[in-house]
Amino acid sequence: MQTRGTRTDIYPFAAIAGQSQMKLALILNAILPAIGGVLIRGHKGTAKSTAVRGLAQLLKSQNGDASLTELPLCATEDMVVGAIDMEAAIKEGKKKFQPGLLKRANGGMLYVDEVNLLDDHLVECILDAAETGWNRVEREGLRTSHAARFSLVGSMNPEEGELRPQLLDRFGLSVQVEGETDTALRVELMRRREQFDNNPGEIISGFITESRSMSERIEQARGLAPKVTVPSHLLKFVAEIAEVNNVAGHRADLAIERAARAHAAWCGRDVVVVADIQAVAPMALLHRTREQAPPQIPPSLPPEDSEDNAKDNSQQEKEEQSAPNPPQEENSEASKSGPVDSSDTPDASDEQTTDNDSINPDEKPDNTTAEKEDSPKEEHVFKVGAPFSVKPLVSDTDRHRRTGSGRRSRSRSANKQGRYIKSTSRRQNGDLALDATLRAAAPFQKSRRETMASTMAVHIRESDIREKIRQRRMGNILVFVVDGSGSMGAHKRMVETKAAVLSVLMDAYQKRDQVAVIVFRGRNAVIALPPTSSVELASRMLTDMPIGGRTPLSAGLGRMSDMLTQIHRKNPLSRPIAILLTDGKSNAALGEGPAHLEAIALAGKVAQHHRNVRFIVVDTESPGAIRLRLAQKLASALNASYFEPENLRAKEIVNVIKEIV
Amino acid sequence: MHHQTFIADRPGFPFSAIVGQDKLKMGLFLNVINPTISGLLIRGEKGTAKSTAVRALADILPSIEVVKGCPFQCDPNAQASLCFQCQSRATMGEKLESVKRKVKVVELPLSATEDRVVGTLNMEHALKHGEKKFEPGILAAAHRGILYIDEVNLLDDHVVDVLLDCAAMGVNTVEREGISFSHPAKFTLVGTMNPEEGELRPQLQDRFGLCVQVEGITDPHQRVAIVKRRAAFEADPFGFTKQFEAESVQLSQQIDAAIHNYGDVVADDDILFDIARLAIEAGVDGHRSDIVMLKTAKAVAAFHNRKQVSMDEVAEAASLVLPHRMRRLPFDDVLNMGSKKVG
Incomplete structure (x- = not known):
């Protein structure tokens, strides 16, 4: 059954108020598809997908193109690349290829809404085809290929995570859309949308002239473009x-x-x-x-x-x-591991930090300053040291059946949750993939029909059975627990700490992990950043983080424990990594007893309670003469691996973590 | 089968018997009056009548016309948005028979797999006839109705993706398991969540037109009333429901009238500018909040049988539309921490 084409009223492209860049990019791509597609980045509610669909509708209704093929996020691989035609195989005993979305998109646009959420395996399929302009299929005893030239149109909200660099580069153009800030424009926008929702026909016919002249102009431009x-x-x-x-x-x-x-x-x-x-x-x-x-x-x-x-x-x-100066130096020096490294280099924030702040001679290197805790004078924003590339925290080849499609521990989903991506003939958990099973059985139906007696139309044998391979997006979750107290700031250690964290963040960015940040400071601990895939957001927050006040380590541990419980609830099979940045000092207890003993005791309990979590303590104590090494005690109570920031970059340490895992 | 019938016959807790929680109730009414407000997010602790209210809503929902036998509840009067079956029947010149039935509340359980939500290959048909047939999922059932998700913040990310995809255009596009299919799926998303158990993805949060914060009732009289009513309901559900029937009928009539009047409510240019200014000042992302604010203000006016939107309605709308969309500044909480008391 190939049934498409639910008709629904589409907001006319010509009626979209504002967003001229986005509209222009889409139009240019429609004029000359060889441009290679458009990526629309922008916040939610900025008419991204409305524009794409509106343009497709415009071209279709005015110029007769049916050039937009949508790739939904939950598509399965067989539907994208194509597969054996089950019905033909069963009924006629013929091996026939049933083309997928790539075939349908040939010569037109392939649209992926929320393209940054597309699962990796589908991204691979698209990249393969985009690279060569061909779709080669070798599956289910079929071997075929067909042209698959399409321009990729994608829309995404960067809050939900970034796109892989290879895929990013596939888009010819990209635009950043923001909400319009002009009141009159917003009023117009509001008015039109409300009118459309109440009576779509009115708006559609109201803009018929604009739509027509726009499509005529596109048509003319198409004719002119090759010349x-x-x-x-x-x-x-x-x-x-x-x-x-x-x-x-x-x-x-x-x-x-x-x-x-x-x-x-x-x-x-x-x-x-x-x-x-x-x-x-x-x-x-x-x-x-x-x-x-x-x-x-x-x-x-x-x-x-x-x-x-x-x-x-x-x-x-x-x-x-x-226009500032040509190529920035950071590109040449900072990045050794690919194009993403330069992404979050916090140059801009460096400038916000006055140097006086970080080398204030009055600042006493002790937490005696904590008495004056909450005075704003003691809040500083420290520089971020130069980031460096971190070696993988976890080995990539995690073959256990766990959930998670993040790439740090890409693993297959063991329960029946998660996205069905493809099938396997290996039998493991009884998660039957009926479609794949039928396709496997299909070619033999004619011969089996003669030998088997059954009321069923399809004869399935043990060897046909296929199971679903499912994947869940949630990769690892990195929970940063950061000491934001005065004691930490006084030691200027924050600069290196931030560098360390930033480096881990960049690693997380590449691995598509989720990140959360908890800060403890003053009297309690707060979730500064709930789990997010937006590493950009995390790094910005971290860069602007103020420092000052007491050190409520216990509160930080408590908040961390709560968050880990939540994460566990949402995905019981996840294995979060909790990274504590602290010197181990604590001078604000939750109860009556001494703060540091309370923290150590709490740490022990936390470790017991969250056995699925890997803990890492990064010691931020100043490397001066007298070191209390409290962070080491904390690390052992948590059963955590212990690092000093400067060692985070060392290869040996990474190997240590690998061993723990 | 018999068991199910029995449950259906036993009345649910009547909506009009719910004590207090006016804001929550209003949020639900407004969405019923104008479904394009597109949803209500109910935030609050456990035991605050969140789920009771949503489930009881069925009680007072209006009736709609649907094409008889259509799995997607097509509207026989909306030629432009018929599913493919109804579409082809209509083009063949067939007169689509319609029936009236109440708007449904369809629940999406947290354990639902993606297949179940978007629809899947009909297994029986495939095995018996060797043909592919689409088995509609929860999204099909929710078309033109209310899709209710309890503890929406715990929903699997993949299912959230599907909801986002679908909410964007009101169409569910299925390209999986050998099935290529799409059908209309416009629904009002109603979700409840306990913020202590984790936040919602911002993208999904934005899809909820309105948001209310529900708190436990602290007034002792009201608390007593809650307990008493609950006990009376448990003891005699039929008698109890009967007691509140008049109120329920009145409420549904008021909502019906509001639906009818919505089209006549006028919002002047001044009001539109005020709305846009509010949204810009609040610093929310995108334009959805303006649009939803306008719709909400109009629905509030319609509910109170007013023909003109005034600042009162806008203020009420803003309090439902803006708070959950305000961008949290980086380290907001950290900066304010010093001034806050412990606990």
Whole structure:
């Protein structure tokens, strides 16, 4: 059964108020699909998917394209790449290929909403096809291949985690959408949406003229696009832009060039001018330069250019003011492990920190200052040391059947929860994959029908049985428990600590772990960051974290224990990692007794209660003459592995952790 | 079978007998009046009548027209959003027979697998006939109704993804287990959660149009009334329900009238600007809060049989729409920690 096409009223693309960048990117991609697709990043409720679907509807109703194929997150592999046609096999005894979404998307757009949540195995399927333009299928005794050229359109909310760099690079253009801040525009938006929800027909017919003229313009631009030429000096300009932004590589260049051609065609010109390039370059660079700062478009024009100069002068001046220096040094020095490393380099926050704060001579290196605890004067935001790449905390090849599809411990789901991704002929837990079983049995039906007597239409044998392989996204959860008290700040140890944490965070980013942060300081402990996949958020929080006050270690342990209980409740098979950043001192107890004894006792209980958790203590005590080594005591009470921040980067330590695991 | 019938015959706790919790009740009414408000998140501790209220809601829900026998509860009057079956029947010139029935509350249990939620391959049909047939899931049942999730914060992430996917366009697209299928799935999402057990993913949180914080009732008189009513209900469910019948009828009539009046409620430009300004000042992400605020304010007016939205309605709407959407600033709590008392 191939039944699609639930009809439903779609909000007209032409009626979307504001969001001009997003609309432009989508239009350009529709004009010239060779641009290679669009990624729309933005907060929830910014009409991302409305725009994509609206455009598809526009093209369909006006120009007759049926060019949007949607890939739902819960798709199974057989539906994406294609599989044996079960019905044909059973009824006619023929091995026929039933194409999947990749075939359907051929020649059009493949749309993935919430693309950052797409499971890894589906990402692989898409990447394979996108790379070669072909889908090669070898499964269930079938061997076939077909063209699969599509432009990938994705939308995502970065709050829910980032996209893999390989996939990111597959998108020709990307745009960042924000909520509109203009009141009048928002009013218009509100009015239209409410009208649409009450009476969709009214809005659709109300914008029919706009829709028609927009699709006509797209149609004309499509005709013009192949004829658009790019003057050779502008090609150099494109290369220069890519160079300056440190994204040299043919994909960025190509995307800029093609998008500029589409933009020229959209403007009704058959030759690319500087303005076209300037309009599209940020879209082609945004996701390729993984830096906080927006991409830089060099203001200088190639010398040959003369006729466009006057026209673009004003624009150039604007660019000139904002254009900072070419390639930033951090890229060359800090990153050794791929493009993501430079992502969260906290340069900006460094500047917010005045140096006076971190080398304040009045600050006593003791917690005697704790008396004046909550005075704002003692709150500091410390620098973050240079991050370094951490070696994996856990071995990647975790073959136990656990849940989690994060890549630190990618493991298969053992209970029947989780996403059914594909099937296996290995029998383990009775989780029958009927579709796969039927496909396995299908080719033999004709012969079996003659030998078996049954009222069933399908004869299934033991050897046909397939089971589901399920996967859950939740990778590891890293719970950071951070001492935010005065004693820690006084020792300036926070700088290194932050560096250590940041490095672990980057590792987490690559491994797609979830991160949570608990801070204890003053009189209690709070969850500064509930479990999130957004490492960006975590690192920003960490960077801005103020320090000061007493050290309620027990409260921190208590809060940590609560959170670990919650995590366990939600996913009993998860194995969180709790990382405590503390010098082990405690001077604010929950009860009556001495604070540090209470903390140690509590730590023992916590360790007993959370046997599924790996604990790591990072000692933040200053390496001065007198060391109390309280953190070591805490570590042993928690049954934790113990590190000093500077050792976190050492390979041996990583091996130690591996052994624990 | 017989057992099930018995349970169905025993009345549920009547909605109008629930003591207090006015905000929670209002949140539910507003969603019934305008389902495109798209949901209510109920936050609160255990034992605060959260689930009772949602389950009792069925009592006062309005009736809708559905195509007879359609597994997706298609609206015979909405030509544009029929499922494919009804669509093809309609294009063949068939007159779609319609029946009236109440809006349903469909519960999504936490243990539900993704297959069960989105729908799956009909096993019996596949084995008997060697053909693929779509077996509708919970999302199909929830179309045009209320999808209720108790402890929504504990829902499996994959199921949350599916809900998000579906909520975005009101269509459930299935591409799995050899089945390629889509059907309309517009529902009002009602969820309860105890924040102590973990927070909701921001993306999902945003899908709930409204949010109320429910607290335990502290007034001794009310508490006594709760206990008494509960006991009276347990002792004689039929008699108890009868006692509250008049009130229930009146409430459903008021809601029906509000649904009817919603279209006539007017919000002036000034009001629209006020709403936009409120949303911008609150610093919420995206534009959903503006739209929901407008709808909510209009629904409040309709509920009170007013034809004009005033600042009173906007204020009430804002208190339901904005709080759960306000962005928490990094380390907000940490910064405020010093000034807070312990416990």
